[in-house]
Amino acid sequence: MTTGGKRGRRTPARRSGARSHPTRERILDAAERLFAQRGFHGVSIRDITGAADVDVALANYHFGSKQGLLEAVFARRAEELNGERLARLDALLAAGRRKAPTLEEIIDAFTHPLLDRSARGGPGWKSYFALVAEVNNSPEFGGVLMTRTFDQVVQRFIEAIRRALPGCEERDLYWAYHFLSGALTLTFAETGRIDKLSGGVCRSNDLDSVHERLVPFCAAGFRALCVRKGRTRKPPARRSKAAR
Amino acid sequence: MTTGGKRGRRTPARRSGARSHPTRERILDAAERLFAQRGFHGVSIRDITGAADVDVALANYHFGSKQGLLEAVFARRAEELNGERLARLDALLAAGRRKAPTLEEIIDAFTHPLLDRSARGGPGWKSYFALVAEVNNSPEFGGVLMTRTFDQVVQRFIEAIRRALPGCEERDLYWAYHFLSGALTLTFAETGRIDKLSGGVCRSNDLDSVHERLVPFCAAGFRALCVRKGRTRKPPARRSKAAR
DNA sequence: AATCTAGTTGAACGTCCGTTGAATTTCAAC
DNA sequence: GTTGAAATTCAACGGACGTTCAACTAGATT
Numbered sequence: 001m002t003t004g005g006k007r008g009r010r011t012p013a014r015r016s017g018a019r020s021h022p023t024r025e026r027i028l029d030a031a032e033r034l035f036a037q038r039g040f041h042g043v044s045i046r047d048i049t050g051a052a053d054v055d056v057a058l059a060n061y062h063f064g065s066k067q068g069l070l071e072a073v074f075a076r077r078a079e080e081l082n083g084e085r086l087a088r089l090d091a092l093l094a095a096g097r098r099k100a101p102t103l104e105e106i107i108d109a110f111t112h113p114l115l116d117r118s119a120r121g122g123p124g125w126k127s128y129f130a131l132v133a134e135v136n137n138s139p140e141f142g143g144v145l146m147t148r149t150f151d152q153v154v155q156r157f158i159e160a161i162r163r164a165l166p167g168c169e170e171r172d173l174y175w176a177y178h179f180l181s182g183a184l185t186l187t188f189a190e191t192g193r194i195d196k197l198s199g200g201v202c203r204s205n206d207l208d209s210v211h212e213r214l215v216p217f218c219a220a221g222f223r224a225l226c227v228r229k230g231r232t233r234k235p236p237a238r239r240s241k242a243a244r
Numbered sequence: 245m246t247t248g249g250k251r252g253r254r255t256p257a258r259r260s261g262a263r264s265h266p267t268r269e270r271i272l273d274a275a276e277r278l279f280a281q282r283g284f285h286g287v288s289i290r291d292i293t294g295a296a297d298v299d300v301a302l303a304n305y306h307f308g309s310k311q312g313l314l315e316a317v318f319a320r321r322a323e324e325l326n327g328e329r330l331a332r333l334d335a336l337l338a339a340g341r342r343k344a345p346t347l348e349e350i351i352d353a354f355t356h357p358l359l360d361r362s363a364r365g366g367p368g369w370k371s372y373f374a375l376v377a378e379v380n381n382s383p384e385f386g387g388v389l390m391t392r393t394f395d396q397v398v399q400r401f402i403e404a405i406r407r408a409l410p411g412c413e414e415r416d417l418y419w420a421y422h423f424l425s426g427a428l429t430l431t432f433a434e435t436g437r438i439d440k441l442s443g444g445v446c447r448s449n450d451l452d453s454v455h456e457r458l459v460p461f462c463a464a465g466f467r468a469l470c471v472r473k474g475r476t477r478k479p480p481a482r483r484s485k486a487a488r
Numbered sequence: 489a490a491t492c493t494a495g496t497t498g499a500a501c502g503t504c505c506g507t508t509g510a511a512t513t514t515c516a517a518c
Numbered sequence: 519g520t521t522g523a524a525a526t527t528c529a530a531c532g533g534a535c536g537t538t539c540a541a542c543t544a545g546a547t548t
Contacts, residue, residue: 041285142435174442179427186426191386198418217465224464
């Protein structure tokens, strides 16, 4: 899988540090933008290499196949994103060593890196998040690609939320994250639907306004799920995972 | 637009009441399933007509173009869905003429028709909702197709929520609906990601469990957005639309 | 029986698809 | 200046794409 083609062909450019490799990056940029606009199957390799102004064979040379190109686009910005998400989470955990961070702080650490890059990180990031939104809702790629790319970090966040909401059942915790993920991805898809629906009162690209509302919306949702039962059904007995 | 092709060609079958038109329905069924699985561009007309076991030319004959076929698939179940949503809403408004319906009741009237059909309405409905999820998050079709198909009914629901949350600002109301829409569509996309993430604790196809959590999650979210300001900023002054 | 039309068929249209192979260029290391 | 691998170019492969067309069938209307 990682070596690509079917007959000895392998993806190159592991040397040279992968830094400032102009052709590769140009192809990734064009693929990112076009995949986000029209979806994986809606874009041809010729569309991409044409937009990047490189030869059509170079996409296969550098990425093995069209699917390999999609995965490379998906992975390129994920490392930076996951890195900042974890850094923010660790900062929270380190700062409040005595007192666990609040739910709002945790959710903000999860969503703010997206907001910041989509609003101020350049058009590549905007395309990237729109692509993630499409993939997240796609039965074809959603389950596999999202899991592989993000779920390790997501597990860290869910663990932090678990501590912030003691006694919360696991199912409630995961479903609440699922709702957060849906709200988040639709937001960054920026389809413009909400602009029309609201008659211009809301603007898809006013991400700061959305984020300011997304965090309390989801925090309240988490609490609604985790509090309602924690008191009335099973008192504390959650497995044997100690009290704390 | 409604008559299709470029040269006098028009979509037929307005006669005969469009009832029990087997070929049309077979094509729509196959298109619904395949579009949901692989997206609009990921499926060819030959895939669809092959699965429906009809001649290739019949898709263009009945629906004008591939895009026309997508729109027909999208519209076919929308009428029934919008109808039941409105019926439930009207029943709520009629029943509690003295006291306005609660937020939870309104959200349930909006989401329960989806839950019920996806869980117990046959595989066609499941495919339909997965397709809606993909379209909703697609920059290419999302803004146009969702607006045209659903937003008239959505406006009715937002109006009902507006009465249930007096003093809520318009922007908060619409953004909260937007988050609800994102959570809802990702849920019905059933990509299986949450199954892996939760290690089997959550199952994508256990829609009754999800719905039981989606309603309180979103209701709490709505209240969190509408209450925080409703008291501290503008007291009651919402336009001049009378009091009651 | 003749007419008409919606429905269906099979074939073909020109175009684009993802991928590959062989030849050529680039450029750093020796 | 030679060598050798990486990068790039050009052309082509077989096949699939959406759409169209003329011919044909079936069933109702005259």
